[in-house]
Amino acid sequence: MKPSHVCSLFALVCSTAVSAESYVIGVEKLAFAPHYSIDAQGQYQGFARELFDLFAQTSGVELSYKVLPVEQLLPALLDGQVDLKYPDSETWAQAQKAGKTLSYSQGVVEYVDGMLVAPQRQGQPIEQIKRLAMVNGWTPWGYQERIAAGQIELAYSDDLRQMIRQALRKDTDGAYFNVVVATHYLDSIRARPGALVFDAKLPHTRGSFHLSTVKHSALLKRFDRFLSERQGEVAALKNKYRVEANLDSEYMGLEQWKVDFLERQKAKAISE
Incomplete structure (x- = not known):
């Protein structure tokens, strides 16, 4: 076999090997x-x-x-x-x-997908949810029957930023999203840790x-x-x-020092 043919064959073998592992x-x-x-x-x-x-x-x-x-x-x-x-x-x-x-x-x-509400609304029954913020394309598992019955109205947004803004302005009673992602946005981007909290008593999906x-x-x-x-x-x-941070906590996704701070704030409010 000519050298050029050997080189071509070697190149073909190498190319095939790389392709098989790419x-x-x-x-x-x-x-x-x-x-x-x-x-x-x-x-x-x-x-x-x-x-x-x-x-x-x-x-x-x-x-x-x-x-x-x-x-x-x-x-x-x-x-x-x-x-x-x-x-x-x-x-x-x-x-x-x-x-x-x-x-x-x-x-x-x-992951957990669920409802984030203002702290003062945490623990309220699902019957108190009348308007729910959602990102287009998401499915609010656990809420479909009440939505179909006209008991919950959906307020759609194009992205997480718009959805959170709606909930913070109290245009809705809460926002349904991936809890860690929404909490990370509030904590790291909006600098509003604890402004909305996960309500584990409302329907959610794991x-x-x-x-x-x-x-x-x-x-x-x-x-x-x-x-x-x-x-x-x-x-x-x-x-x-922190993709699995505090998955079993109302402070899902928050750093521990923020969890401690919010717990102190809650204890102070109770004692006053």
Whole structure:
């Protein structure tokens, strides 16, 4: 075989090997910090980015991220435009997934979606909720019957910022969203920690985010092993970004010093 042919064959083998270990994760074009967000340059960042980068570094695979509007993400996975989708869940978009075989990783991170209300409204019954702030595309699980019966009116917003503004101005009786994300926004961006608090007595949903794929189930098994074998590093990332902070607390997502401050304020109010 001529040298040029040997070089061409070697290049082809190398190219095939690289291609076999390169994957594209479809991710949401959404401000969803601390889980993930898109910076001014269009780059994916946050907890999920660091987690997947760590997986790539320790597993010998190459990952890239394709940022897509939320409504385009699942079709892109089903059409083969991306290799994997994050986040995902078996319970999401079941009608769109009908007839398709998807594989899912184990749970990456736990979450709670629920109602955030002004502190003075916390503990009030669901019958007191007459107007609910929502971001377009979200489903207020646990409230559908009352909405269908006309007992709760929905006030839609284009994004988290608008929704929180409605709730803070008391245009609504509360806001339904991912509790850690909404709390992070109030704490770190609006600098209003505790202005709205999670009401665990109202309907809410617990679940976990997963990585999904149509064609690369073997890669998901490697990812599951990574989550198991690197538990310490994964836990450190969760702690860094506080994506599971105080999941069983009314102060979900807040830093501990803020929790202590709010507890002192509550105790002071009771004693007066």
